[in-house]
Amino acid sequence: MNKRQIGTTALFVNEIGYGSMNLSIDRKQRPSQSDAIALLQRAVDEYGVEFIDTADAYALGEDDMGYCERLIAGALQGERRERVVVATKGGFTRPGGAWKPDGRPEYLRRACEKSLAALGTDRIDLYQLHRPDPAVPIEESIGALVDLQREGKIRHIGVSNVSLEQLKTAMGVTEISSIQNPLSFPFYDESRGTLLTFCEEHGITYIAYAPVGGHRNASMLAEFDEWIAENIDAAGIPVHQLALAWLLRLSPATLPIPATTNPGHLARNMRAGDIPLASDDVEKLKHARSWRNDVEEALAAGDLEKEIAAMRKGLSFAPESGVIWYDLSCALIKAGRLTEGFDALESAIGNGFNHLEHVRSDEDFAAVRDEPRFQAALDRMAAIS
Numbered sequence: 463m464n465k466r467q468i469g470t471t472a473l474f475v476n477e478i479g480y481g482s483m484n485l486s487i488d489r490k491q492r493p494s495q496s497d498a499i500a501l502l503q504r505a506v507d508e509y510g511v512e513f514i515d516t517a518d519a520y521a522l523g524e525d526d527m528g529y530c531e532r533l534i535a536g537a538l539q540g541e542r543r544e545r546v547v548v549a550t551k552g553g554f555t556r557p558g559g560a561w562k563p564d565g566r567p568e569y570l571r572r573a574c575e576k577s578l579a580a581l582g583t584d585r586i587d588l589y590q591l592h593r594p595d596p597a598v599p600i601e602e603s604i605g606a607l608v609d610l611q612r613e614g615k616i617r618h619i620g621v622s623n624v625s626l627e628q629l630k631t632a633m634g635v636t637e638i639s640s641i642q643n644p645l646s647f648p649f650y651d652e653s654r655g656t657l658l659t660f661c662e663e664h665g666i667t668y669i670a671y672a673p674v675g676g677h678r679n680a681s682m683l684a685e686f687d688e689w690i691a692e693n694i695d696a697a698g699i700p701v702h703q704l705a706l707a708w709l710l711r712l713s714p715a716t717l718p719i720p721a722t723t724n725p726g727h728l729a730r731n732m733r734a735g736d737i738p739l740a741s742d743d744v745e746k747l748k749h750a751r752s753w754r755n756d757v758e759e760a761l762a763a764g765d766l767e768k769e770i771a772a773m774r775k776g777l778s779f780a781p782e783s784g785v786i787w788y789d790l791s792c793a794l795i796k797a798g799r800l801t802e803g804f805d806a807l808e809s810a811i812g813n814g815f816n817h818l819e820h821v822r823s824d825e826d827f828a829a830v831r832d833e834p835r836f837q838a839a840l841d842r843m844a845a846i847s
């Protein structure tokens with residue numbers, strides 16, 4: 463397996479990393495601690511994982527913070543620990559299971575110190591600001607990380623969920639070794655392309671999260687099977703592996719971090735670099751057509767019925783996607799189809815959608831705030847959060 467450098471640091475890791483979020487954030491799907499530890503150990507020993515991404519917030523809620531970091535510390539005792547770069551993140555709190563940014567310097571300091579304890583280390587290889595806090599200038603958040611770096615608690619600094627402008631501002635404060643943003647062929651667009659080119663030009667690693675379609679939505683990649691069979695030379699390769707091969711060929715700056723709890727998937731993911739993918743195919747995959755393109759066209763044309771039809775098509779590929787059910791419920795309610803809209807919202811919740819704060823503030827639901835079914839949906843969401 464080929465290696466990738468983290469930024470311009472002395473850290474070189476196998477070109478496919480491992481994202482650990484799915485070991486922790488979903489009460490129903492969380493593997494047992496012993497299964498998770500066994501999987502992490504196999505990932506390192508058998509499949510050559512050398513980069514593991516985690517976060518203090520990969521937990522069920524505030525009183526569970528650091529859960530995933532503690533799992534990793536438990537799995538990587540002794541010599542194994544020396545073979546792996548562990549990257550963690552701070553800057554999110556999890557009140558009631560929600561995701562709330564907190565980028566205040568004093569908070570980040572406390573979060574980093576807790577991460578050091580959870581990871582059982584005195585220095586974190588790569589510490590990433592999980593998301594810029596809209597209430598705190600990013601310079602201040604990064605300044606706190608620079609102080610922690612000076613104290614020897616952080617080796618390198620990364621940022622996550624940033625725009626190009628935010629990245630440039632962070633770079634004005636200190637050396638940024640990595641960004642961590644979503645990147646996969648179904649979600650490729652010009653702004654992600656521009657960000658990636660900027661990273662290449664400035665020696666910054668683009669850690670690609672959601673590289674095989676994203677948490678809970680990965681099965682949706684199957685929607686591309688037909689398109690790939692018709693358009694791509696490497697047809698016949700499982701689409702998730704192809705998605706990872708695409709990221710590796712797209713740029714030397716990418717570092718995909720697929721998440722899996724399935725050892726068979728892990729084995730396949732780690733071999734993605736062996737897949738030959740012609741540069742023509744890399745270009746073509748940037749424009750692979752999906753039901754999402756139909757959603758975008760419908761949105762641009764303000765055609766709600768077309769938007770609803772496109773989302774139903776998406777659900778035919780991923781009926782378990784809470785996010786699509788949620789978007790569909792918004793569109794149906796906007797279209798005045800309240801019963802169907804509430805049914806879709808129920809399906810979203812049934813499939814694990816629990817972004818209570820988001821739903822409460824969503825303008826699409828303004829007209830139905832007082833409806834008993836909407837209030838009941840909020841109660842159910844609160845119960846699963």
Ligand SMILES: NC(=O)c1ccc[n+]([C@@H]2O[C@H](COP(=O)([O-])OP(=O)(O)OC[C@H]3O[C@@H](n4cnc5c(N)ncnc54)[C@H](OP(=O)(O)O)[C@@H]3O)[C@@H](O)[C@H]2O)c1
Pocket residue numbers: 480481482483484515516592622623642643670671672673674675676677678679680681702703719720721722723724726727728730731
């Ligand atoms: N910075 C951030 O804000 C942020 C946000 C999201 C994620 N992340 C990081 O990025 C990592 C990955 O992102 P993600 O979990 O959202 O998305 P992802 O890796 O694209 O998708 C994970 C899903 O893909 C499935 N999968 C993985 N390999 C597969 C294969 N070969 N065949 C079929 N299905 C496969 C997994 O199911 P199985 O378990 O069944 O394989 C899982 O449901 C996370 O673990 C986390 O470390 C960071």
